[in-house]
Amino acid sequence: MAIAERLGVIGGNGWLGSALIQGALAAGVLDPARLSLSSRTGTQGRLQGLAAVWTQDNAELVDRSEVVILSVRPEQFADIAVDLRGKLAVSVMAGISCAAIADHTGAERIVRALPNAAAAIGKSFTPWYAHGDVTDAGKALVRTLFAASGEEVEVPDEFHIDYSAALTGSGAAFPALLAVSLQAEAVDQGLSPDFAERATKSLLCDATQLFAGPDGSAAAIVQEMIDYKGMIAAALETMQQTGFQASVSAGLRAALAKAGGRS
Numbered sequence: 001m002a003i004a005e006r007l008g009v010i011g012g013n014g015w016l017g018s019a020l021i022q023g024a025l026a027a028g029v030l031d032p033a034r035l036s037l038s039s040r041t042g043t044q045g046r047l048q049g050l051a052a053v054w055t056q057d058n059a060e061l062v063d064r065s066e067v068v069i070l071s072v073r074p075e076q077f078a079d080i081a082v083d084l085r086g087k088l089a090v091s092v093m094a095g096i097s098c099a100a101i102a103d104h105t106g107a108e109r110i111v112r113a114l115p116n117a118a119a120a121i122g123k124s125f126t127p128w129y130a131h132g133d134v135t136d137a138g139k140a141l142v143r144t145l146f147a148a149s150g151e152e153v154e155v156p157d158e159f160h161i162d163y164s165a166a167l168t169g170s171g172a173a174f175p176a177l178l179a180v181s182l183q184a185e186a187v188d189q190g191l192s193p194d195f196a197e198r199a200t201k202s203l204l205c206d207a208t209q210l211f212a213g214p215d216g217s218a219a220a221i222v223q224e225m226i227d228y229k230g231m232i233a234a235a236l237e238t239m240q241q242t243g244f245q246a247s248v249s250a251g252l253r254a255a256l257a258k259a260g261g262r263s
């Protein structure tokens with residue numbers, strides 16, 4: 001279903017705003033004629049030349065739009081002086097609560113979403129939370145927009161969004177950390193760095209497809225290996241006994257604490 005509403009993106013020239021717009025254009029769900037984009041500098045970034053309305057005046061963007069996406073950095077939000085009463089406000093800003101958005105913009109209908117860096121390749125996992133009287137049509141628009149960049153899921157409370165900033169907001173960082181650790185150990189044991197990198201990249205990027213999709217289960221794969229009682233079982237059990245879960249938990253809790261805990 002195409003987006004019928006007029007859409008405005010504050011910060012539409014930025015990394016995430018343009019990735020979301022590119023995804024929606026590629027999916028054929030967005031008409032640039034109904035799109036407005038703003039920035040302070042007038043630069044157009046990766047959307048250079050797109051035949052939408054470009055403006056450096058956020059009030060003009062709001063006037064032209066029924067739905068306004070807030071896609072500036074969290075520390076830039078305080079400088080955004082717009083009146084979003086009567087609009088659907090969709091924020092992708094990490095760490096800015098619905099209460100803060102309502103307080104600063106007057107918006108009564110707010111969706112907070114948390115895409116991740118994989119939006120650029122159509123593989124974002126994007127949880128979103130609706131606050132206030134968001135209509136079914138508003139929710140359908142949000143689903144269409146974020147489904148164009150990957151997988152979207154409505155969540156029951158705002159904490160899911162704050163937690164997701166640490167969990168899925170990490171993009172490829174946690175698998176990349178596992179790859180770095182596996183590479184370091186392989187090189188330490190005498191393998192060539194090139195081989196170690198190629199092998200771990202394939203392991204993390206390709207072999208993980210075995211639990212991709214709705215029917216895949218990471219837990220089942222781990223259990224299957226443990227039940228097989230071979231050398232991988234020895235590795236998994238030793239990793240578990242020497243603090244793997246504790247390390248992951250401590251990392252995620254540190255991220256959440258840095259963001260100020262629950263909003």
Ligand SMILES: NC(=O)c1ccc[n+]([C@@H]2O[C@H](COP(=O)([O-])OP(=O)(O)OC[C@H]3O[C@@H](n4cnc5c(N)ncnc54)[C@H](OP(=O)(O)O)[C@@H]3O)[C@@H](O)[C@H]2O)c1
Pocket residue numbers: 010011012013014015016017038039040041042043058071072073074076079080092093094114115116117169
């Ligand atoms: N990047 C990610 O993977 C990711 C993932 C999840 C959530 N997010 C969230 O997405 C938001 C945007 O992140 P980003 O990575 O896209 O940052 P970004 O590339 O810096 O984009 C922000 C854009 O906002 C524009 N801007 C700043 N102040 C403005 C203003 N007053 N009026 C209009 N435009 C303004 C800036 O352009 P000018 O300098 O030209 O004004 C800039 O291009 C952040 O809040 C972040 O928390 C990002």
